[in-house]
Amino acid sequence: MSVAEKKDGAAHVEHFDDAETTVKTVKNVALADATSKQQPSLFTRYMFMLYGCLLVGTLNSCINGYDGSLMGSINSYKQYREYFGFPVDAGTPSTGIVYAIYTIGNLVGSFAAGPAADTFGRRYGMFIGSAIIIVGTIIQATCHNLAGFMIGRFILGFGVAISVSAGPAYVSEMAHPAFRGVMTAIYNTFYFIGGIPGTFIPYGTETINGTNSWRIPTWLQCVFAGLVLVFSLFLPETPRWLMANDRHEEALTVMAKYHGEGDRNSPIVQLEYREMLEDISLTGSDKRWWDYRELVNSPEVRYRSMLVLAMGFFGQWLGNGPVTYYYPQMLQGAGITSNHTQLLLQGLQNVISFVGAIFGATFTDKWGRRPQFLVSVAIIVCIFIIILALNATNIVVVDGSDVAKSGAQSKAEIGIIFIFGFVFAAGFTPLQGLYPVECLRYESRAKGMGMYNFWVNIAGFYNTFVTGIAFTGAGYKYYGLFVGFDICVFIFIYFFFVETKGRTLEELTEIFRGKNRVRRSLQKTEVVIHGGDGVTEVLDKEPQA
DSSP, X not given: OOOOOOOSSSOOEEEOSXXXXXXXXXXXXXXXXXXXXXXXXXXXXXXXXXXXXXXXXXXXXXXXXXXXXXXHHHTTOHXXXXXXXXXXXXXXXXXXXXXXXXXXXXXXXXXXXXXXXXXXXXXXHHHXXXXXXXXXXXXHHHOSSHHHHHHHHHHHHHHHHHHHHHHHHHHHHHSOGGGHHHHHHHHHHTHHXXXXXXXXXXXXXXXXXXXXXXXXXXXXXXXXXXHHHHHGGGSOOOHHHHHHTTOHHHHHHHHXXXXXXXXXXXXXXXXXHHHHHHHOOTXXXXXXXXXXXXXXXXXXXXXXXXXXXXXXXXXXXXXXXXXXXXXXXXXXXXXXXOHHHHHHHHHHHXXXXXHHHHHHHHHHHHHOXXXXXXXXXXXXXXXXXXXXXXXXXXXXXXXXXXEEOOHHHHHHHHHHHHHHHHHHHHHTHHHHHHHHXXXXXXXHHHXXXXXXXXXXXXXXXXXXXXXXXXXXXXXXXXXXXXXXXXXXXXXXXXXXXXXXXXXXXXXXXXXXXXXXXXXXXXXXXXXXXXXXXXXXXXXXEOOOO
């Protein structure tokens, strides 16, 4: 027997003299068996139809990304600030409230997100969310005073909460189980597909005189929401929602078409069907819009909810907001004073982050979720140490204002900020849409994603209103807090975050039950696979890591 080892983070493979026989270490024997028998391909007619369905769900992330970049861009417009009576060169409580009212709408909408997707289905959850977003956009784009603009912002935030909860639930439940990690990880990378035009469109309209400079990019918020509104009506419902509502035949039809190349008896379809029968309840809390108990009513689901909450806070508090606090001073120090050029750099940051996010999404099933988290956090700690040192030696106070004294160091920090964007996007952006839905059971998935969105906004609210105060009091030393916090995040992830790759959504239940969840999630089983016959022998399990 000749042996070749392939170390890719997932398994080692032994090749026997019989070319069709291999020994692999796998996370789940049943999925490995079904996948080996069916040998699914990414390039078939049915698979491209699935991509179309997932694309519609993924557009919900574009909606969020477009608004995030849009407001940061038009808030720098002289035309916008003069129209609403804001000081041209200074922030005020009123400008902060415009940002805050969107967050408040998002917080309130989080409580409607779960019931909408559970009661009417994932696709109608997306439809409802996008319809509300369009209403909010119309009010914003046609308003004649600040009160009208803020009402539109609130409604927009409410709708986004529903769409960004239903969207990832739809994508994860429709994704092919053999490729679920990459397919679902792509969801959050589309934040930048929205964020890039959300920066470059205002970059182009900034030169327009009058209110059209900011009304045109505001109107264009309807584009992504309109696409979701129209095409969600033509999507199939997810098989898990259909199963939970006792519509088994429809669920089998959907799985056969999109996961089995039209064959109801394909190994992967039959595996999914059996697991859904065992795992999805017909009387779960998803049938009761007011019932959130399945997020906390057992040690298993409390652990799941803990990971979802941790993901929400870590994604906001690793420092991805404060890292750019001294960015204006760095631009000044580097001699970049034109608002037009600054908008261009902001757009390029989105491009770099998008590249990083695609890179992370593409390799998440190869690396595994835990290594992806841990390596990115370790690099972020190093980046913050560098930023702390650069600011300590470059920022001086002149007439009560922070000023960068060295152009070279300012340019270096601008470069470091771009690197931070790539690293954070590669390590966290794909997993922000993937990891929470993997951690949640079906019955609590929609409500859990609503809860996740709620706490993400709480954490973001803190960033918006506390960061400036903290830097005013502590200056660049505030970066030292993030060095310490990110080290704590690394430790928490190492000891508590489970590995979720290589399993179907239902198979993840077995690693959340009982104790030693992290060790069980890392355990692999050695199997013999013979061509299209699937797993022919199960060998010993590897020692638990």
